[in-house]
Amino acid sequence: MRASARFSGTTLPAPFALTERPVDFSWSPEHEEFRHKVRAWLKQNLPPELCVDDAADERVAPNREIFEKRRKFQAQMNSAGWSGLSWPSEYGGRGAGVIEQVVFDEEYSRARAPVLPGYSGIGLCGPTLIQWGTEAQKKTFLPRILSGEDIWCQGYSEPGAGSDLASLQTRATDMGDYFLVNGQKVWTSGAQYADWMFVLARTDPAAPKHKGISYLLLDMKSKGVEVRPLVLMNGHAHFNEVFFEDAIIPKENLVGEKNEGWKVAMTTLMYERGGGGGGGHTSQVRRLAALARNIEFDGRPAWEQEWVRQQIAQFAIECEAARLTRLRSLTRRIKGLPPGPEGSVLKLFGSELGVRIAQFATELLGGFGIIGDSTKAVPDAPRWLNRVLSSRQYTIAGGTSEIQRNIIGERTLGLPR
Numbered sequence: 001m002r003a004s005a006r007f008s009g010t011t012l013p014a015p016f017a018l019t020e021r022p023v024d025f026s027w028s029p030e031h032e033e034f035r036h037k038v039r040a041w042l043k044q045n046l047p048p049e050l051c052v053d054d055a056a057d058e059r060v061a062p063n064r065e066i067f068e069k070r071r072k073f074q075a076q077m078n079s080a081g082w083s084g085l086s087w088p089s090e091y092g093g094r095g096a097g098v099i100e101q102v103v104f105d106e107e108y109s110r111a112r113a114p115v116l117p118g119y120s121g122i123g124l125c126g127p128t129l130i131q132w133g134t135e136a137q138k139k140t141f142l143p144r145i146l147s148g149e150d151i152w153c154q155g156y157s158e159p160g161a162g163s164d165l166a167s168l169q170t171r172a173t174d175m176g177d178y179f180l181v182n183g184q185k186v187w188t189s190g191a192q193y194a195d196w197m198f199v200l201a202r203t204d205p206a207a208p209k210h211k212g213i214s215y216l217l218l219d220m221k222s223k224g225v226e227v228r229p230l231v232l233m234n235g236h237a238h239f240n241e242v243f244f245e246d247a248i249i250p251k252e253n254l255v256g257e258k259n260e261g262w263k264v265a266m267t268t269l270m271y272e273r274g275g276g277g278g279g280g281h282t283s284q285v286r287r288l289a290a291l292a293r294n295i296e297f298d299g300r301p302a303w304e305q306e307w308v309r310q311q312i313a314q315f316a317i318e319c320e321a322a323r324l325t326r327l328r329s330l331t332r333r334i335k336g337l338p339p340g341p342e343g344s345v346l347k348l349f350g351s352e353l354g355v356r357i358a359q360f361a362t363e364l365l366g367g368f369g370i371i372g373d374s375t376k377a378v379p380d381a382p383r384w385l386n387r388v389l390s391s392r393q394y395t396i397a398g399g400t401s402e403i404q405r406n407i408i409g410e411r412t413l414g415l416p417r
């Protein structure tokens, strides 16, 4: 695809000046070849029973059987060198560039492949360990993250600490060779299947709240760790409460310096926000167009209404804008820098777009929107119901929309606090 950015006749002030050079978004022959390789591998190896329509809405497997099948698929991907694509090869990754990662993600989503059970390890904890971990931690954990032998969950949020994460109260008392952990986490996605948790705990209660926090690696099988699943309104136990009662974490599982865990925690969050807000909206817009053709308003297809077509076209434009913004944000990654606050723009825009698409679907669906069974008029009613119920989660998970707006205002636009 080639997009021209030629503008003439308008003189804009320096920061907004537009380049005369056409922007070329076409893929190089090497990247096209890479794409064919990924596509062919997925075609041959992805079990059809694992395919999902709305992968992002089912990041956590609905049951143990599906979880184990997905874990096996992750191991297969790892053997073929697809797990941890952009990780450095010295840590078991493919050492591929960010462009390859984008191409891979496009093909993966096109094939309707599921989110890997190791997504927290591969996307969040692993890159954080690569930046902050000791050599021993990297050697122990990184290969098992890629293979799916160890599945990780994120122990950040607590009942009194979400947006204001630094208010967390879980305590890790220094006992010499180990920490003794007491407290509670909540909204812990996938903890019911996880082998390990990267957890934030307070190691110096007397210090100001952003200080005195440490980043620790907890074996979920440790004595004193209890996981209680929470069932969502769509019936899915996506996340959990996790309780710690005198759980032991050996000292070698401290990441970074003791009491300096906030910096490490922020690295993880940058990777989380850089991941974008749910994504996959282009396929939702295609489904929306199909729905508009199928469903009737006053005996005529909804598609015949101009406002319906215009709204769907608007969504398609916004999806393309999001895709191009994501490509633009890759410049930083190509330079070898970790994701920056621009991830907040993508997270905010992507997650809110997902909600608006789902809301518009409810306008088209009318009464069908609350029916969870397939009907002649809406054969994919269960998927739409799930989408409508699930879309909101992305405006909360990984930092709410209000928090992203604060970050954009303060760190990207330089507005006063």
Ligand SMILES: Cc1cc2nc3c(=O)[nH]c(=O)nc-3n(C[C@H](O)[C@H](O)[C@H](O)COP(=O)(O)OP(=O)(O)OC[C@H]3O[C@@H](n4cnc5c(N)ncnc54)[C@H](O)[C@@H]3O)c2cc1C
Binding pocket: 153, 154, 155, 156, 157, 158, 159, 160, 161, 162, 163, 164, 186, 187, 188, 189, 190, 238, 239, 393, 394, 396, 397, 398, 399, 400, 401, 402, 403, 406
């Ligand atoms: C699907 C999903 C999965 C999740 N998975 C995990 C996980 O695996 N691990 C984990 O640790 N956590 C997880 N979370 C928790 C998530 O990180 C928190 O829900 C989120 O940070 C918000 O915190 P909170 O729920 O305590 O809401 P609060 O922080 O109490 O916020 C309540 C409301 O106040 C607003 N608000 C708060 N502070 C400000 C402010 N300074 N300025 C403006 N508005 C503000 C918020 O935007 C929100 O609307 C998950 C959440 C969801 C929805």
